[in-house]
Amino acid sequence: MTRLAVENLRVEVPGRATILDDVSFDIAPGEIVGLVGESGSGKSMTSLAVMGILPRGVVQTAGRILVDGTDVTSVARRSVAHRFAMIFQNPRDSLNPLMRVGDQVARMVSLHQGKERRAARAAAVDLLEQVRIVEPAQAARKYPHQLSGGMCQRVMIAMALACRPQLLLADEPTTALDVTVQAQILDLVVALTEEIQCSVLLVTHDLGVVAETCDRVNVLNQGRLVETGETHDVLSNPTHEYTRYLLDSARELEVGP
Numbered sequence: 169m170t171r172l173a174v175e176n177l178r179v180e181v182p183g184r185a186t187i188l189d190d191v192s193f194d195i196a197p198g199e200i201v202g203l204v205g206e207s208g209s210g211k212s213m214t215s216l217a218v219m220g221i222l223p224r225g226v227v228q229t230a231g232r233i234l235v236d237g238t239d240v241t242s243v244a245r246r247s248v249a250h251r252f253a254m255i256f257q258n259p260r261d262s263l264n265p266l267m268r269v270g271d272q273v274a275r276m277v278s279l280h281q282g283k284e285r286r287a288a289r290a291a292a293v294d295l296l297e298q299v300r301i302v303e304p305a306q307a308a309r310k311y312p313h314q315l316s317g318g319m320c321q322r323v324m325i326a327m328a329l330a331c332r333p334q335l336l337l338a339d340e341p342t343t344a345l346d347v348t349v350q351a352q353i354l355d356l357v358v359a360l361t362e363e364i365q366c367s368v369l370l371v372t373h374d375l376g377v378v379a380e381t382c383d384r385v386n387v388l389n390q391g392r393l394v395e396t397g398e399t400h401d402v403l404s405n406p407t408h409e410y411t412r413y414l415l416d417s418a419r420e421l422e423v424g425p
């Protein structure tokens with residue numbers, strides 16, 4: 169199982185802006201770790217830096233990203249990238265609208281497991297079943313627009329599982345979904361983490377999601393980590409004023425104006 173350590177990560181738009189400054193955290197094997205902060209705090213850039221897929225013009229200028237002790241910023245990313253998979257906020261946008269979802273999962277299976285077409289299709293149906301899609305063979309024949317948002321996210325998770333990841337980077341995976349569907353997808357992520365023994369970095373602005381899901385949490389404010397600890401400790405006894413501000417904002421949202 170994989171241990172991830174991010175050490176003193178600095179990400180910049182050179183000469184123009186510092187996006188992440190001195191960010192350090194780790195994820196132990198099998199752990200679900202949250203990364204929270206307001207919009208623009210640098211959550212997505214952190215996960216993109218870990219994946220080695222920062223946008224053009226955005227550069228990691230300092231720090232190390234260690235996967236089982238090896239600094240992946242200094243070796244070919246390809247040698248470790250296969251251990252990571254990502255899921256995003258808008259699952260339907262991430263799927264090819266013109267391709268049946270079963271074929272999309274099968275393509276990932278062929279790519280990552282080297283299976284030939286027929287075996288990859290059978291494996292794709294098994295993966296759809298693993299993400300608790302009822303009647304997976306029927307679902308496999310559907311196009312993304314024929315499925316709900318929650319179903320599309322299950323398909324995305326099946327595609328992630330096809331990579332047999334040891335670390336799943338989940339960037340706001342439930343933000344676009346209804347509250348009840350959100351809870352189902354979070355339960356699924358927690359269950360799969362145990363089943364396939366992977367670790368998860370869960371990027372979210374939602375402290376409720378963190379409370380439900382994460383073992384530990386890191387709080388990011390304007391590109392700097394301001395607080396880190398066990399989820400229960402951070403949420404029940406925040407030490408940094410920004411964490412208190414996030415908690416107060418979340419409570420206000422719950423109660424309403």
Ligand SMILES: Nc1ncnc2c1ncn2[C@@H]1O[C@H](COP(=O)(O)OP(=O)(O)OP(=O)(O)O)[C@@H](O)[C@H]1O
Pocket residue numbers: 181187205206207208209210211212213214223224225226373
């Ligand atoms: N392609 C880019 N080039 C330059 N700066 C960028 C780029 N994308 C994002 N940024 C900047 O990087 C900072 C961090 O953005 P990031 O997307 O990581 O925030 P976030 O916490 O994930 O926010 P959100 O929840 O809104 O996605 C922001 O100031 C943003 O404007």
